Amino acid sequence: NRRIVLARRPQGAPVAEDFRLETAPRPIAGDGQMLLRSLWLSLDPYMRGRMDDGPSYAAPVALGAVMVGGTVCRVEDSRLDGFLPGDLVLAYSGWQDYALSDGTGVERLEPHLDRPSLALGALGMPGLTAYVGLLDIGKPQPGETVVVAAATGAVGATVVQIAKLKGARVVAIAGGAEKTAYARETLGADVAIDHHDPAFAQTLATACPKGIDVYFENVGGKVFDAVLPLLNTGARVPLCGLIATYNGAGPDNAKRLPELMRSLLVRRITLRGFIIGDHRDRIPAFQKDMAGWLASGQIIAREDVVDGLERAPAAFISLLKGGNFGKLVVAVG
Numbered sequence: 001n002r003r004i005v006l007a008r009r010p011q012g013a014p015v016a017e018d019f020r021l022e023t024a025p026r027p028i029a030g031d032g033q034m035l036l037r038s039l040w041l042s043l044d045p046y047m048r049g050r051m052d053d054g055p056s057y058a059a060p061v062a063l064g065a066v067m068v069g070g071t072v073c074r075v076e077d078s079r080l081d082g083f084l085p086g087d088l089v090l091a092y093s094g095w096q097d098y099a100l101s102d103g104t105g106v107e108r109l110e111p112h113l114d115r116p117s118l119a120l121g122a123l124g125m126p127g128l129t130a131y132v133g134l135l136d137i138g139k140p141q142p143g144e145t146v147v148v149a150a151a152t153g154a155v156g157a158t159v160v161q162i163a164k165l166k167g168a169r170v171v172a173i174a175g176g177a178e179k180t181a182y183a184r185e186t187l188g189a190d191v192a193i194d195h196h197d198p199a200f201a202q203t204l205a206t207a208c209p210k211g212i213d214v215y216f217e218n219v220g221g222k223v224f225d226a227v228l229p230l231l232n233t234g235a236r237v238p239l240c241g242l243i244a245t246y247n248g249a250g251p252d253n254a255k256r257l258p259e260l261m262r263s264l265l266v267r268r269i270t271l272r273g274f275i276i277g278d279h280r281d282r283i284p285a286f287q288k289d290m291a292g293w294l295a296s297g298q299i300i301a302r303e304d305v306v307d308g309l310e311r312a313p314a315a316f317i318s319l320l321k322g323g324n325f326g327k328l329v330v331a332v333g
């Protein structure tokens with residue numbers, strides 16, 4: 001049983017030495033337990049927060065403990081009512097080959113899914129995040145301008161496509177020519193802009209001649225700085241993530257705070273943070289809509305698949321720098 005543990009807390013951007021690969025005997029299920037074999041491991045930006053021990057909405061990973069993460073697993077052995085060997089489940093068993101579970105938080109998946117890993121992406125947590133953030137907080141109306149940050153990633157790509165389905169004009173922001181071309185040609189964004197371009201702020205302004213009605217925030221930093229002056233009166237900003245700052249404080253924001261507050265007031269802007277775990281009541285509606293959109297090809301779910309648990313640390317380090325292209329998942333078993 002291989003597992004990847006948190007070896008030390010990162011200083012700034014994580015490096016390989018912050019993780020450690022350990023080998024231990026395969027655990028044995030006792031009464032009331034089952035043994036899970038990981039097939040797919042999800043790698044997500046929130047894991048950077050769990051590596052720190054400061055206060056947040058969730059507890060940190062302890063030093064020496066297995067890194068947390070959502071997984072799709074096969075039940076290998078079960079001494080627990082309701083689960084049988086061979087069952088496919090969605091679990092939260094972390095960065096390891098095998099794990100014991102008492103069934104808490106484990107959900108059974110249909111046994112013969114074409115792409116079980118989608119339960120970690122478009123049909124799972126990131127998809128629900130896009131759905132709730134855009135529809136419940138962003139509330140895009142036909143013809144409105146919706147701007148999406150990190151627009152080719154797990155959350156962003158779903159936001160772009162749902163916004164198009166709702167009749168909005170979509171401006172996608174992504175890193176590099178390949179991602180911006182994908183946002184236009186495959187995701188259907190009306191315009192796509194590279195945030196590495198030195199003229200980024202000007203290009204964004206030109207792309208939004210009628211201002212911005214909804215800004216789906218995944219990034220923060222200079223991307224938000226370019227968006228703020230363009231937000232219309234009554235604009236909605238679902239605040240989903242701030243990945244540009246996860247590796248530590250960026251430039252001094254103190255001077256920018258009065259400008260932000262004044263903008264919110266004068267232009268009656270709604271800026272609302274949300275954590276997807278609070279929105280489980282939306283899962284049934286989400287699953288129904290998303291299953292339909294995927295089946296009809298109206299939503300395309302690109303995955304970036306990394307082979308082998310031992311590659312998870314490098315893939316995660318790369319995710320925080322834009323190295324992934326689509327939902328990042330590790331093929332474990």
Ligand code: NDP
Nearest residue numbers: 045150153154155174175218240241242243244275276322
């Ligand atoms: P992605 O698949 O989008 O991967 C992260 C992407 O962020 C990178 O590929 C990169 O894309 C972009 N990025 C990284 N650093 C920067 C930077 N400095 N400036 C601009 N872009 C950057 O990840 P997810 O879709 O899983 O997550 C997207 C966001 O949503 C994250 O902030 C995450 O924390 C948040 N989130 C929040 C949830 C909630 O409950 N509130 C739930 C799930 C996710 P590029 O190359 O295009 O720059």
